[in-house]
Amino acid sequence: GRWIFTPGLRFEDIDLTRTDYSTADPDRVLGPTNVIESSVSAFIPGIGALYRLNDNWRLLAGVNEGYNPPAPGSTADAESSLNFEAGTRFGNETLNFEGIYFLNDYDNLVGTVTASTGGGEIGDQYDGGEVTVQGFELSLSSGWNNLGTTGLSIPVSLNYTWTTEADFHSAFASEFEPWGNVQVGDELPYMPEHLFRAMAGLEAEVWTVNIAASYVGDMRDTAGQGTIPPSDLIEAHVVWDLMGNWQMTEAFGTYLKVDNLFDEVYLAARRPAGLRPGLERTAYVGVTFGF
Numbered sequence: 603g604r605w606i607f608t609p610g611l612r613f614e615d616i617d618l619t620r621t622d623y624s625t626a627d628p629d630r631v632l633g634p635t636n637v638i639e640s641s642v643s644a645f646i647p648g649i650g651a652l653y654r655l656n657d658n659w660r661l662l663a664g665v666n667e668g669y670n671p672p673a674p675g676s677t678a679d680a681e682s683s684l685n686f687e688a689g690t691r692f693g694n695e696t697l698n699f700e701g702i703y704f705l706n707d708y709d710n711l712v713g714t715v716t717a718s719t720g721g722g723e724i725g726d727q728y729d730g731g732e733v734t735v736q737g738f739e740l741s742l743s744s745g746w747n748n749l750g751t752t753g754l755s756i757p758v759s760l761n762y763t764w765t766t767e768a769d770f771h772s773a774f775a776s777e778f779e780p781w782g783n784v785q786v787g788d789e790l791p792y793m794p795e796h797l798f799r800a801m802a803g804l805e806a807e808v809w810t811v812n813i814a815a816s817y818v819g820d821m822r823d824t825a826g827q828g829t830i831p832p833s834d835l836i837e838a839h840v841v842w843d844l845m846g847n848w849q850m851t852e853a854f855g856t857y858l859k860v861d862n863l864f865d866e867v868y869l870a871a872r873r874p875a876g877l878r879p880g881l882e883r884t885a886y887v888g889v890t891f892g893f
Contacts, residue, residue: 607650608650615641616643619639620639646666646669649666663686668682669683696747722778745757758801763798772784780792788825799815844858846859862880
């Protein structure tokens with residue numbers, strides 16, 4: 603009838619190997635100094651449900667387990683979570699809308715050292731304990747087609763994520779630099795409360811031009827709560843992008859893409875090892891061929 607239920611079960615069986623070499627042997631002539639192997643397996647269930655209110659409106663919900671295996675040789679536990687979503691969806695010939703509430707309930711969040719995080723050996727992992735991330739995602743897209751007799755269309759889309767909570771639920775001292783000494787209620791680093799993207803374009807039969815603005819709200823560099831100190835703050839910023847393409851023939855096309863159109867100077871991160879600027883104005887020109 604009006605209901606659709608979609609249950610699922612994923613099984614993962616993973617063999618992991620970590621091979622270490624000495625930095626004093628860059629050509630690896632002497633072979634590995636250490637080899638660590640491990641195996642993990644997991645059943646990962648989930649279910650989704652959708653209810654048709656009428657031809658245009660839908661209600662939807664889902665519950666899915668999350669799983670991320672530990673690295674070989676890691677002392678951290680596997681990352682595990684229970685993830686919920688619920689919302690509504692609307693669609694007709696000219697307008698599409700979706701509003702979703704999401705909740706990611708981590709039994710154990712794992713932090714992994716990478717070249718971007720800094721601190722420790724790349725691949726080292728740390729337990730973060732119970733964490734809750736929740737909020738709302740809204741999306742809207744529309745288009746005005748065949749304006750007058752011109753054959754032009756104007757597509758418009760808006761996407762917004764409001765993260766109302768992204769907090770640790772336990773206190774601990776961690777050698778993982780983005781976390782540090784965590785207190786109950788500390789917010790996750792690099793998790794902005796507000797994310798927003800707006801796009802508008804002009805489309806004809808053989809060419810398209812789109813301009814988009816992306817907003818990223820204030821973020822903190824390390825776990826904490828309250829007002830973000832200046833030394834820990836990654837300030838909010840807006841970046842504009844331009845995209846265009848022209849289909850010259852049935853097979854050949856060309857495109858232009860400009861990231862950070864107005865050459866906005868902004869701070870993208872404070873790690874590893876200091877301030878990291880965002881991408882300056884960058885243009886790409888290319889051709890496409892289909893057959």
